[in-house]
Amino acid sequence: MDENSGIAPVSYRPRIVDAQIAQYLGLFGAVEISGTKWCGKTWAALAHGESVTYVDRGANLQITRADPAYALAGEKPHVIDEWQRVPAIWDNVRHAVDDAGGQKGLWILTGSSTPLAPEEKSHSGAGRIGRIRMHTMTLQESGDSCGRTSLRDLFEGTFAPAPCENGITELAELACRGGWPEAAGKPSEEVQIIVREYLSLIFEESVPRFKGDAAIARRVALSLARNLGQAPTAKTIAKDAFSLLPDENPAESQLKTAADHLSILKHLYMIDEVPGWVPAARSPQRMRTKPKLYFADPSMVPALLGLGAEALLNDWQTLGLVFENMVMRDLDVYARALPSIGPAPLRYYRDDAGLEVDAVIERADGSWAALEVKLSQEKVDDAAANLLRLKKKLLKNERGRTPEPVFLAVATGMGEASYRRPDGVYVIPIRCLGA
Structure with missing residues (x-):
């Protein structure tokens, strides 16, 4: 068993999620931090913990499989890193929380995948284990956004124009570098080598652990990269996964295999789902709108596409x-840091008439905001018009009882400052935006 002194690693950069971790440690007996490999979960956990068991190091895996309670021993809060390698740890923690008589902040679990078989984790841990989703670093966390145009401020009705860095070359660098904490400051060429090796590790080692095929998983990921930000059909993914000709239709077995591999990538937190948004919270349409799919980090896309x-x-x-x-990654992180927020605060809008908006952020109190995403300033007028069309359409339906949006904004790649247009729509370069 390995233990640390409760001090964050020397190179640890404070993360936006730190505030949520601290809050949850005061609310729950244990906290789970989940997310894709290498996003900084362990470092964040160590920043809040006093001791640690690395389940997948040395003899710990063999010992913990024989006795899952072994992983729980240590000064509290005790970090259990990569707990999902021994799924029985979950129920051991849950029972230990029950036995602790209401004590809070005893264990921090980190995991880069979830058990696929429901029987491997017999209870959700509701009320005992708080669950936190962690992402790779946002531009604000990496120091590449000034963060002076705050999402929280916008929801509170406060806005002040803010200057920021500009340049399309630098933006491409940021996209290829991604938000990997251990690669911060490295040139994108080097980071892309690391990300390609990371993806190979996912496909060749992690996927087979879930009884998947490395080659099929890679082709499914490539299909998602080519259909980025869409809600691709099972048929589209299967045709790509099995390299079918345009006029060929996948067999039922191929559809199932492709779907199984997509599920594996989701369980490995490599793929993020953005659900559809329907204003009425109780509308069944919320459950029928297919989610859009994005990668956990933007650098994965150029790495897959070469x-x-x-x-x-x-x-x-x-x-x-x-x-x-x-x-979308940055908005998800910033939205989760808002007060009065639900489990899936970031959504998108699409209706039968073809009206579509890239991002809708909804709080638990029913307040909401909508954003369009445009790389250049040339598309800002069209994006603003689209947002105003959404507002008019939703407010026109009196029976829908949709409240007015708190704000409408266009998130851009280019631009030297954030500003408010005469029509009330904000234009915010991504290097101005922050939590």
Whole structure:
């Protein structure tokens, strides 16, 4: 068993999620921090913990499989890193929390995947284990956004124009570098090498642990990269996964296999789902709108497609999609830091008439805001008009009882400052935006 002194690693950068971790440690007997590998979960946990068991190191895995309670021993809060390697740890923690008589903040679990078989984790841990989703670093956390245009301030009705860095070359670099904490400050060419190796590790080692095929998983990921920010059909993914011709239809077995591998990638936190948004909270349509799919970090997309920063600059459409992935990641992190927020605060809007808006942030009190994502300033007018069309359409339906949006905004890649248009729509370069 390995223990630390309760001090964060020397190179630890404070994360936006730290506040939520501290809050949850005061509310629950244990806290689970989940997210893709290498996003900083362990470092964040150590910043709040006093001791640690690394389940997948040395003899710990073998010992913990024989006695899951072994992983729980240590000064509290005790970190259990990669707990999902021994799923029985979950129920041991749950029972230990019950036995602790209401004590809070006893254990911090970190995991880069979830058990696929329901029987491996017999109880959800509701009321005992608080669950926190962690992402790779946002531009604000990496120091690449000044963060002076705050999402929280906008929801509170406060806005002040703020200058920020500009430049399309730098933006492509940021997209290819991603938000990996241990790669902070490295040039994108080096980070892309690391990300390609990371993806190979996912496909060749992690996927087979879930009884998946590395080659099929890679082709499914490539299909998602080519359909980034969409809600691709099972047929589209299966045709790509099995390299079918345009006029070929996948067999039922191929559809199931592709769906199984997509599920594995989700369980490994490699893929993020953005659910659809319908204003009426009780509307069944919320459950029927297919989620859009993005990658946990924007750098995964160029790594899968074999494109560096220079190649992205020559492929404006792909750069725009990778930029959208980056913005959606940042918005998710910033939204989760808002007060009065639900488990899925970031959504998108699409209706039968073809009206679509990239991002809707909804708080638990029913207040909401909508944002469009545009790489360049040239599309701002169209994006603003789209947002105003959404507002008019929703407010026109009196039976819907939809409240007015707190704000409407266009998140852009280019621009030297955030500002408010005469029509009331904000224009916010992503390097101005923050929590």
